[in-house]
Amino acid sequence: MFTDPLFVALAIPAVIFAGVSKGGFGSGAAFAATPLLALVVEPGMALGVMLPLLMLVDAVTLRPYWRQWSWPDAKLLIVGGVPGVVLGIVLWQVAPADVFRVLIGVIALGFVAWQLFGRRMLVASAAREMPASVGLATGVISGFTSFVSHAGGPPVAVYLLGRGLSKTTYQATTVLVFWAVNLVKAVPYAAIGIFTAETITATLWLAPFALLGAWIGVKAHRLVPERLFFALTYVMLVGAGVKLIYDAAT
Numbered sequence: 001m002f003t004d005p006l007f008v009a010l011a012i013p014a015v016i017f018a019g020v021s022k023g024g025f026g027s028g029a030a031f032a033a034t035p036l037l038a039l040v041v042e043p044g045m046a047l048g049v050m051l052p053l054l055m056l057v058d059a060v061t062l063r064p065y066w067r068q069w070s071w072p073d074a075k076l077l078i079v080g081g082v083p084g085v086v087l088g089i090v091l092w093q094v095a096p097a098d099v100f101r102v103l104i105g106v107i108a109l110g111f112v113a114w115q116l117f118g119r120r121m122l123v124a125s126a127a128r129e130m131p132a133s134v135g136l137a138t139g140v141i142s143g144f145t146s147f148v149s150h151a152g153g154p155p156v157a158v159y160l161l162g163r164g165l166s167k168t169t170y171q172a173t174t175v176l177v178f179w180a181v182n183l184v185k186a187v188p189y190a191a192i193g194i195f196t197a198e199t200i201t202a203t204l205w206l207a208p209f210a211l212l213g214a215w216i217g218v219k220a221h222r223l224v225p226e227r228l229f230f231a232l233t234y235v236m237l238v239g240a241g242v243k244l245i246y247d248a249a250t
Helices: 005-024 030-037 043-065 071-090 097-117 120-129 132-149 153-162 167-191 197-223 226-249
Strands: none
Touching: 005 030, 005 043, 005 167, 005 197, 030 043, 030 132, 030 153, 030 226, 043 167, 043 197, 071 132, 071 153, 071 167, 097 153, 097 226, 132 153, 132 167, 153 167, 153 226, 167 197
C-alpha cells in the first residue's frame, strides 16, 4: 500500500482535506476522502483506514469548540444517529446505499439552491421552527450513510444550516455530533472485521496529516468571516451533493 505512488498521492491530500473540513467547515465535504481512497484500495479498507482518522480529528477539535454547540440540535441528531447506525449494521450487505446517496445529494443541492434563490425572510422566520421529528429523521439518515460511506455530513449540514445558527455554533455542533456517532460506529466496524492490521498501519501513517488538516481547519474557521464561511460551506455542500449522485450513478 505504502509503496504505491498513486495511494500516497491520493491519501495524503484526501486526509488533509478531511481534517480541514471537519476542523473548520462543518464536515460536509469530509466524506470525499473515503471514495478517493476507494479508488486504489478495497472500499471496506478505505472505511477502516478513515474511521480512526475521523475520530482523531473529532477528539482534537472538541476542545476548541467546547460548549459552543447547540445542545438541543446535537441531541436530536445523536439520538437519531444511533438507530441509523444500527440500520447500517443490519443492512450492511443488502441495502441499496446508492438510493440514500442520491437522496442526500439531491437534498444538498436543493438546499443550496433554496438558500441562494428562495430563502430570505421566509427561511429566517420558519427554519428555526423545525419540529423535533425533522432533527431525528436527519440523524437516522446521517447515521446510516455515515456507517456505509462516512457520508453523514451533508444531511447534518442541511439541517443545521436551515436552523440559522452562527458559524461557530454550527461548527461546534457538527463536531459534537460526529464525535458521538463515530464512537458508536467503531464497535460494529471492529465486530465485522473492517479494522485490520493493514488499515491500522495506514491509519498511523496518515495520522499526522489528519492532525495537520484539523489544525488548518480550526485556524481557518477563526479567521474566515461568517458570510464567507457559509459561502464556502455551501460550495462544499454542492461538491458533496454532486459527488454522492455521481457515485450512485456510476
